[in-house]
Amino acid sequence: MKSEKNFSFDQRAAEKAAARAQDECDIRSGAASAAQIARENGGGRREIKLIGRSERMRKLASFYRNT
Numbered sequence: 001m002k003s004e005k006n007f008s009f010d011q012r013a014a015e016k017a018a019a020r021a022q023d024e025c026d027i028r029s030g031a032a033s034a035a036q037i038a039r040e041n042g043g044g045r046r047e048i049k050l051i052g053r054s055e056r057m058r059k060l061a062s063f064y065r066n067t
Contacts, residue, residue: 023041026032032040 023032023037027034027037
C-alpha cells in the first residue's frame with residue numbers, strides 16, 4: 001500500500017473492487033476455492049483468539065477449536 005501522503009480513497013476503492021472481481025472470477029472458474037480466497041485475504045477461523053472467562057466465551061472458543 002502506498003504512503004499516506006499519496007493515499008487516495010477513490011483509487012483504493014477501485015483496487016479493492018478489482019481484487020474482489022478477480023477473486024469472484026477465480027471462484028467461478030474453479031481456479032480457487034472460497035476457503036483458499038478467504039485464507040489469502042486474511043480470513044480463517046484459526047486466526048481467531050477469544051479471550052474471556054465467561055461461560056459463553058469458553059463455549060464459543062471450544063466451538064472454534066473443534067472445527
